[in-house]
Amino acid sequence: MPIRILAPEVASQIAAGEVVERPASVVKELVENALDAAGRAVSVTVREAGRKLIEVADDGNGIPAPELSLAIERHATSKLQNANDLFQIDTLGFRGEALASIGSVSRLTITSRSANSVSGARIRVEAGLAGPVEPIGAPQGTVVRVEDLFYNVPARLKFLKQDTTERRAIDGLLSRYALAYPQIRFRFISDATPVLQTSGDGDRRAILASLYGVEVAKQMLEVLAEEDDPTTGLMRLTGYISPAALTRSNRKEITFFINGRWISDTPLTQAVLQAYHTLLMVGRYPLTALFLQIDPQEVDVNVHPAKAEVRFTNQDRVFSFVQRSVRRALLAYSPVPAMPPTQNLWGGGQSSGFSGQFSGGGEPGIGLEWGIAHDNVNAESRAQNDESGTVPQGDIQHSVFSNLPLLRLVGQIGAAYLVAEGPDGLYLIDQHAAHERVLFEKLMNQRAHQAVPSQALLTPQVVHLPPASASLLQEQLPVLRKFGFEVEPFGPGTFQVRAMPALFTGSDPALALRALVEDFEEDEAPLQTEIEAKIAGRVCKRLAVKAGQALSPEEQRALLDNLEACESPRTCPHGRPTMIHLAVDVLERQFGRKGAR
Ligand code: ADP
Ligand code: MG
Numbered sequence: 001m002p003i004r005i006l007a008p009e010v011a012s013q014i015a016a017g018e019v020v021e022r023p024a025s026v027v028k029e030l031v032e033n034a035l036d037a038a039g040r041a042v043s044v045t046v047r048e049a050g051r052k053l054i055e056v057a058d059d060g061n062g063i064p065a066p067e068l069s070l071a072i073e074r075h076a077t078s079k080l081q082n083a084n085d086l087f088q089i090d091t092l093g094f095r096g097e098a099l100a101s102i103g104s105v106s107r108l109t110i111t112s113r114s115a116n117s118v119s120g121a122r123i124r125v126e127a128g129l130a131g132p133v134e135p136i137g138a139p140q141g142t143v144v145r146v147e148d149l150f151y152n153v154p155a156r157l158k159f160l161k162q163d164t165t166e167r168r169a170i171d172g173l174l175s176r177y178a179l180a181y182p183q184i185r186f187r188f189i190s191d192a193t194p195v196l197q198t199s200g201d202g203d204r205r206a207i208l209a210s211l212y213g214v215e216v217a218k219q220m221l222e223v224l225a226e227e228d229d230p231t232t233g234l235m236r237l238t239g240y241i242s243p244a245a246l247t248r249s250n251r252k253e254i255t256f257f258i259n260g261r262w263i264s265d266t267p268l269t270q271a272v273l274q275a276y277h278t279l280l281m282v283g284r285y286p287l288t289a290l291f292l293q294i295d296p297q298e299v300d301v302n303v304h305p306a307k308a309e310v311r312f313t314n315q316d317r318v319f320s321f322v323q324r325s326v327r328r329a330l331l332a333y334s335p336v337p338a339m340p341p342t343q344n345l346w347g348g349g350q351s352s353g354f355s356g357q358f359s360g361g362g363e364p365g366i367g368l369e370w371g372i373a374h375d376n377v378n379a380e381s382r383a384q385n386d387e388s389g390t391v392p393q394g395d396i397q398h399s400v401f402s403n404l405p406l407l408r409l410v411g412q413i414g415a416a417y418l419v420a421e422g423p424d425g426l427y428l429i430d431q432h433a434a435h436e437r438v439l440f441e442k443l444m445n446q447r448a449h450q451a452v453p454s455q456a457l458l459t460p461q462v463v464h465l466p467p468a469s470a471s472l473l474q475e476q477l478p479v480l481r482k483f484g485f486e487v488e489p490f491g492p493g494t495f496q497v498r499a500m501p502a503l504f505t506g507s508d509p510a511l512a513l514r515a516l517v518e519d520f521e522e523d524e525a526p527l528q529t530e531i532e533a534k535i536a537g538r539v540c541k542r543l544a545v546k547a548g549q550a551l552s553p554e555e556q557r558a559l560l561d562n563l564e565a566c567e568s569p570r571t572c573p574h575g576r577p578t579m580i581h582l583a584v585d586v587l588e589r590q591f592g593r594k595g596a597r
Pocket of ligand 1: 072076077096
């Protein structure tokens with residue numbers, strides 16, 4: 001083929017691909033435009049996860065009618081005049097690409113009235129072809145309506161994820177912008193359901209509470225740091241970070257805004273993690289919402305069309321400032337890095353201490369040959385590795401049999417382990433992991449017989465969840481019902497728990513619901529059967545007895561009996577060992593009664 005210049009619509013579709021990847025990227029561009037236009041209220045409406053409709057309305061400056069047809073041209077912007085301005089950017093937009101890109105892959109309608117004109121105007125663009133500008137009555141501000149996104153780019157359409165995933169991406173984005181701009185009133189409506197609403201009164205902690213629930217918001221620590229660095233000039237870091245005890249299993253809740261711009265992939269995330277160094281368990285990450293203000297000259301935002309990455313002129317300085325500021329806030333509030341019992345039990349304190357000794361592989365620190373009773377570490381539990389980074393692997397001897405011999409209970413030690421004697425030696429049992437296994441098998445058994453007994457709560461409990469979690473939970477309600485949970489939507493982001501599985505009588509319903517949604521990965525879309533096992537596993541993990549809880553002899557006995565009755569008593573549902581077995585011959589060798597080491 002000879003070389004040819006691409007037809008303009010092809011070229012613009014290619015370019016659009018860099019800016020508009022999915023519905024959430026459209027929402028991002030339009031919300032940024034609304035913020036640049038100094039809107040006080042931004043309202044986002046979405047239908048079918050944005051495939052059908054994305055509408056962003058603001059009460060900002062508006063676009064004068066004569067400029068409407070320019071606004072949709074590529075490289076047309078009111079925010080930049082010359083190349084020097086690129087290093088002084090104080091608006092979110094500057095590339096003049098978003099509206100043109102969106103217009104080339106959807107049916108776009110812009111209706112706007114600028115501050116000093118008496119009537120509004122409207123323009124429509126379909127697959128990049130603009131119609132005439134028509135006068136129309138409109139309130140001051142701008143409404144951008146994007147219909148049938150990617151209708152003319154079937155390849156893009158094919159790459160979109162499930163609606164739930166796309167919706168979650170939008171939820172996550174808007175939650176973050178709401179946090180970043182507490183003085184702006186945000187409203188988000190998805191398929192006629194209000195999902196997010198902020199008051200615009202500037203109270204960030206209130207927004208945190210509506211996103212993560214009051215308990216989480218109460219625990220979050222405030223960061224307020226300023227430094228006039230000789231090289232970089234004034235830097236200011238504000239926002240909230242979680243205390244060391246409040247964590248997630250992934251980095252997705254580490255949110256960073258730099259000069260009002262959400263940067264999803266910043267080296268500063270590493271600075272935050274370093275600030276938490278030694279305070280967090282392996283595989284756990286903090287929640288943060290941090291906002292860095294820095295001289296625009298110090299940041300290059302023009303790295304990527306989606307403007308989601310930045311480069312710093314003096315990266316080391318910024319990095320160190322962020323790391324120190326976060327660390328200081330962290331230590332100021334919790335001088336002694338303490339883990340509350342709820343965190344300790346699961347891969348925490350004691351058990352990671354243990355595995356620390358195991359991880360030496362062939363040379364355990366205490367000179368014993370520990371055999372870990374460790375049978376069915378299945379594929380599913382390996383997939384959970386994010387959480388189980390400390391599960392000892394490698395030199396572990398895998399038992400071939402899975403049923404337990406009859407055990408005689410000796411007692412409890414450290415309020416965390418049961419000690420038992422079997423015909424073949426000593427057993428140390430992790431009470432939390434064991435209880436988790438017991439609950440899990442009982443629940444799955446009842447489920448298999450379609451008979452999970454349910455226990456109505458005396459007073460139904462209302463639980464509030466952040467938008468992304470709420471939509472996740474909403475999808476899982478039918479599954480939850482099968483497990484004996486009676487949960488009903490109770491207003492935006494709010495659910496009412498009316499009944500729980502009888503197995504969990506007395507446990508905190510809010511804890512159970514949160515366990516279901518908080519650690520779900522964005523792209524998790526497992527098969528139905530996997531969902532059930534996963535859901536059961538999560539709830540059991542959260543509601544099982546904790547390390548640090550003293551058990552009465554009857555409770556110890558019952559736990560042991562129940563464990564013996566399990567099909568796979570040697571691991572918890574997530575694949576961690578429930579017990580350590582010290583065989584008789586190991587004891588004999590250790591005491592020099594048999595053979596030589
Ligand atoms: P950019 O934001 O990079 O300038 P866009 O394509 O997003 O490019 O927008 C083009 C221009 O249209 C903007 O520079 C701005 O002047 C105008 N514009 C877009 N959205 C709005 C809005 N919501 N309110 C006022 N003006 C807007
Ligand atoms: Mg823009």
